[in-house]
Amino acid sequence: MPLMTVVITLIVVGVLLWLVNSYIPMDAKIKRILNVVVVIVVVLWLLNAFGLFAQVGNLRVGKN
Numbered sequence: 452m453p454l455m456t457v458v459i460t461l462i463v464v465g466v467l468l469w470l471v472n473s474y475i476p477m478d479a480k481i482k483r484i485l486n487v488v489v490v491i492v493v494v495l496w497l498l499n500a501f502g503l504f505a506q507v508g509n510l511r512v513g514k515n
Contacts, residue, residue, distance in 0.1 A: 452500045464493055 468489050472482055498504035 457497070457500060460496075461493070464489065 468486065471485065477485075495504060
């Protein structure tokens, strides 16, 4: 994935999150949950984009 695509996507997600936080009235707890969910999704997307998330699927838990 080209670096410019990653940067533009991060900028768009950041601006959208800022707009939601600034202009949509919500309880602070809901905003915090929304921010955490967006950050987790973006981190997982970045790991997948750079090929680091695919290796997580190779981990085994238990005796298998």
